[in-house]
Amino acid sequence: MxxxxxxxxxxxxxxxxxKIKLLSGLGWWHTQPVPEAGLQSMRFSDGxxxxxxxxxxxxIPSSCFxxxxxxxxxxxxxxxxxxxxxxxxxxxxxxxHALLAPTVNIQRSPLGGRSFESFAEDPHxxxxxxxxxxxxxxxxxxxxxxxxxxxxxxxxxxxxxSSEVSERALREIYLKPFQIAIKNANPWALMSAYNxxxxxxxxxxxxxxxxxxxxxxxxxxxxxxxxxxxxxxVESIKAGLDLEMPGPTVMRGKAVERSLIAExxxxxxxxxxxxxxxxLYKHAHNSGIPxxxxxxxxxTPELRQMLRTAAADAIVLLKNDxxxxxxxxxxxxxxxxxxGPNAKYAMTSxxxxxRLLSTYAISPLEGITAAATEYGAEVAYTIGATSHKYLPLxxxxxxxxxxxxxxxxxxxxxxxxxxxxxxxxxFSIPLKPAVWSTSTLGTDCFLVDGIDAEKVxxxxxxxxxxKFTPDEDGDWExxxxxxxxxxxxxxxxxxxxLSTNPIQGDSFFGLGTTDVRTFAKDLKAGxxxxxxxxxxxxxxxxxxxxxxxxxxIRLGGIRQIDGDDAIVKAVQLAKDSDVAILVTGLNHDWESxxxxxxxxxxxGRTNELIHEVLLANPNTVVVNQSGAPVxxxxxxxxxxxxxxxxxxxxxxxxxxxxxxxxxxxxxxxxLTFPKHLEDNPSYPSFGDKGxxxxxILYNEGIFVGYRGYEIKDVPPLFPFGYGLxxxxxxxxxxxxxxVSPDGKFSVTFKVKNxxxxxxxxxxxxxxTDQQSSLPRPNKELKGFVKxxxxxxxxxxxxxxxxxxxxGFYDDRAACWVAEAGNFEIKVAASxxxxxxxxxxxxxxxFTWAGL
Numbered sequence: 001m002x003x004x005x006x007x008x009x010x011x012x013x014x015x016x017x018x019k020i021k022l023l024s025g026l027g028w029w030h031t032q033p034v035p036e037a038g039l040q041s042m043r044f045s046d047g048x049x050x051x052x053x054x055x056x057x058x059x060i061p062s063s064c065f066x067x068x069x070x071x072x073x074x075x076x077x078x079x080x081x082x083x084x085x086x087x088x089x090x091x092x093x094x095x096x097h098a099l100l101a102p103t104v105n106i107q108r109s110p111l112g113g114r115s116f117e118s119f120a121e122d123p124h125x126x127x128x129x130x131x132x133x134x135x136x137x138x139x140x141x142x143x144x145x146x147x148x149x150x151x152x153x154x155x156x157x158x159x160x161x162s163s164e165v166s167e168r169a170l171r172e173i174y175l176k177p178f179q180i181a182i183k184n185a186n187p188w189a190l191m192s193a194y195n196x197x198x199x200x201x202x203x204x205x206x207x208x209x210x211x212x213x214x215x216x217x218x219x220x221x222x223x224x225x226x227x228x229x230x231x232x233x234v235e236s237i238k239a240g241l242d243l244e245m246p247g248p249t250v251m252r253g254k255a256v257e258r259s260l261i262a263e264x265x266x267x268x269x270x271x272x273x274x275x276x277x278x279x280l281y282k283h284a285h286n287s288g289i290p291x292x293x294x295x296x297x298x299x300t301p302e303l304r305q306m307l308r309t310a311a312a313d314a315i316v317l318l319k320n321d322x323x324x325x326x327x328x329x330x331x332x333x334x335x336x337x338x339x340g341p342n343a344k345y346a347m348t349s350x351x352x353x354x355r356l357l358s359t360y361a362i363s364p365l366e367g368i369t370a371a372a373t374e375y376g377a378e379v380a381y382t383i384g385a386t387s388h389k390y391l392p393l394x395x396x397x398x399x400x401x402x403x404x405x406x407x408x409x410x411x412x413x414x415x416x417x418x419x420x421x422x423x424x425x426x427f428s429i430p431l432k433p434a435v436w437s438t439s440t441l442g443t444d445c446f447l448v449d450g451i452d453a454e455k456v457x458x459x460x461x462x463x464x465x466x467k468f469t470p471d472e473d474g475d476w477e478x479x480x481x482x483x484x485x486x487x488x489x490x491x492x493x494x495x496x497x498l499s500t501n502p503i504q505g506d507s508f509f510g511l512g513t514t515d516v517r518t519f520a521k522d523l524k525a526g527x528x529x530x531x532x533x534x535x536x537x538x539x540x541x542x543x544x545x546x547x548x549x550x551x552x553i554r555l556g557g558i559r560q561i562d563g564d565d566a567i568v569k570a571v572q573l574a575k576d577s578d579v580a581i582l583v584t585g586l587n588h589d590w591e592s593x594x595x596x597x598x599x600x601x602x603x604g605r606t607n608e609l610i611h612e613v614l615l616a617n618p619n620t621v622v623v624n625q626s627g628a629p630v631x632x633x634x635x636x637x638x639x640x641x642x643x644x645x646x647x648x649x650x651x652x653x654x655x656x657x658x659x660x661x662x663x664x665x666x667x668x669x670x671l672t673f674p675k676h677l678e679d680n681p682s683y684p685s686f687g688d689k690g691x692x693x694x695x696i697l698y699n700e701g702i703f704v705g706y707r708g709y710e711i712k713d714v715p716p717l718f719p720f721g722y723g724l725x726x727x728x729x730x731x732x733x734x735x736x737x738x739v740s741p742d743g744k745f746s747v748t749f750k751v752k753n754x755x756x757x758x759x760x761x762x763x764x765x766x767x768t769d770q771q772s773s774l775p776r777p778n779k780e781l782k783g784f785v786k787x788x789x790x791x792x793x794x795x796x797x798x799x800x801x802x803x804x805x806x807g808f809y810d811d812r813a814a815c816w817v818a819e820a821g822n823f824e825i826k827v828a829a830s831x832x833x834x835x836x837x838x839x840x841x842x843x844x845x846f847t848w849a850g851l
């Protein structure tokens with residue numbers, strides 16, 4: 001990469017057909033190459049909590065970082081930057097030039113399916129952490145792709161819904177995190193949202209993409225679509241959407257040629273879009289990241305330690321009334337019960353495009369057991385209750401030939417035997433030689449890629465085989481969904497029939513079967529069983545997938561659990577133990593791209609389990625794992641509660657570090673936890689509760705999150721910015737400078753650790769406009785500082801604020817306004833725990849536009 005890449009010279013030598021070619025992608029993850037102009041394919045990858053790489057099926061394993069709400073709970077700008085840097089290293093290992101991250105959409109409602117992907121309900125926290133993440137990522141030469149611009153805040157009808165939002169709310173809440181990140185980090189790319197805003201799809205909204213983003217804010221980067229998120233040709237190009245993803249094109253190509261002939265488009269329109277694609281290419285060229293290289297994983301001791309630190313910092317201590325924690329402070333805790341559905345399985349992330357194949361994963365049970373051993377305590381486990389929507393994958397229990405982990409899949413272009421997809425095939429008939437085969441580590445196979453398309457036809461027959469070794473005696477519940485038709489056999493006996501009129505369900509983009517379940521009786525722990533799935537994808541292909549896909553398989557299983565018996569066992573284990581750790585919550589079945597949650601409840605009999613265990617042993621620590629708020633009807637019973645979010649690879653060790661006191665918890669909630677869903681400011685106008693067809697009214701206006709609870713005086717379950725520590729902190733000596741004519745001023749105060757252990761406090765700075773001409777929130781977060789303090793130590797904190805802390809948006813004048821008058825500065829431990837106050841005065845008001 002020694003030569004300098006010249007954007008204008010390259011643009012000048014491109015033919016018009018090649019320019020048009022560049023306007024859309026090559027497959028799922030690459031841009032189009034133009035060899036005669038020296039252009040190779042740039043590579044993209046999904047984020048935001050990892051770098052999947054270019055394959056859904058059989059991809060190269062990746063590090064899974066804590067979910068964004070977990071990182072948001074750290075309130076740690078330095079950590080966000082380090083996570084960005086580590087993701088940059090992962091991108092380089094995977095030959096990736098642009099990561100599709102970070103996500104900065106606002107969590108209007110706890111029910112948003114992708115809530116876990118964004119940092120916070122507050123635009124200042126959201127945008128500030130995003131800027132640090134972007135700066136870290138781009139310091140490694142990898143482009144960030146901030147997304148999804150804008151008001152992409154629900155999954156229901158996400159391709160068509162119109163987010164009906166006032167101009168002021170759009171500016172102050174939903175555009176603001178993008179504005180902050182662009183001002184402080186300069187992301188090289190941006191992704192447009194699927195949805196409409198006030199009736200116009202964002203991908204063809206000139207006002208958003210050109211007038212505001214490029215002209216008003218001065219954004220210099222490239223704008224790409226979300227995947228399949230382009231719905232027009234002329235309009236999207238005129239609006240400023242540079243790149244349609246993925247390829248092959250649907251809305252460009254020949255349609256652009258036709259539009260040029262009709263003079264609905266002109267060559268200058270094409271040049272403007274191609275120039276931005278070439279400018280991103282220049283970043284890729286300068287990065288030194290090779291083009292079209294094999295992908296590799298990154299796994300070093302330093303990375304593992306950083307993942308562990310991040311996992312611990314993503315945990316919020318909500319209650320510690322009896323000082324049960326840290327467990328290391330009580331030497332009598334020799335028998336520890338670990339209970340709950342989220343304990344044995346590592347719930348590393350939410351679902352959808354953020355989910356990836358982790359290089360490894362430490363479950364809470366593994367992390368707690370390892371830590372307890374160091375303290376001479378013994379750990380016993382029972383599940384207590386199930387919480388899955390779909391049965392847990394069989395991945396831990398399958399091997400090839402009883403040795404190597406995983407399974408084998410064979411492919412044929414014609415039916416291997418006359419009775420291949422029969423429910424009673426003759427297994428003695430030899431199968432024809434397969435045209436291609438591959439091994440796979442998993443039992444969730446989305447065959448959209450990773451298949452040798454030169455050998456395997458799109459319509460094909462498959463055989464999935466593995467050795468299945470249960471880890472518990474009993475009847476096992478087995479669940480299967482496929483794209484196509486087929487049958488599952490164990491030891492050559494039919495277990496599941498999905499060939500006889502299989503019922504269609506919502507799997508594999510609505511083109512697969514329902515999840516069908518049965519019981520395999522009297523299985524023995526440690527005994528190996530032959531598992532074989534025979535299927536044809538012909539029915540799936542005939543129905544027409546929205547992209548090239550060979551189908552899919554999802555195979556899950558768990559020992560049959562009697563609900564009553566499981567709770568009885570959990571209660572008895574809790575009684576027999578000195579302390580119980582309940583690890584419950586949600587998982588990627590419930591929180592995922594593609595759908596919103598129906599309610600805030602914990603699944604199945606989780607609440608009943610928690611209630612009964614708390615009655616059985618008051619020395620119980622409840623750990624809730626979710627990406628967004630859940631209801632906690634048992635909270636009054638519990639003395640000790642942690643919110644763990646999704647912690648990535650090291651979630652188990654990070655949790656154990658907090659439980660045993662290796663790390664004092666320092667996280668604070670980036671989301672308000674309401675007592676009832678009805679208390680949330682967006683209720684009832686969210687998801688499928690729209691008051692008009694095709695629209696969702698943002699009728700809370702600017703009063704989103706904590707702003708809405710405060711203006712209505714509705715107390716939440718836990719307020720925004722709330723979190724406890726094993727240390728205690730005292731605030732004092734608040735001072736402010738005078739406000740400069742352009743709105744700058746400094747805030748200084750002292751924080752003292754009055755506790756007995758080292759701790760980190762997140763001091764939050766809120767601003768209240770006391771004399772506004774328009775209604776404003778009671779207070780708004782405008783700054784935060786994370787302070788590390790030894791026992792007895794005091795530190796002076798100084799934080800500089802600017803005009804953004806004072807202004808609101810005036811849609812009549814189309815500008816920001818800071819009105820003359822008094823403002824109150826509040827230094828707080830949470831949005832509900834104000835420690836210090838002081839007035840400042842802005843003597844003369846002023847207005848501004850842009851960054």
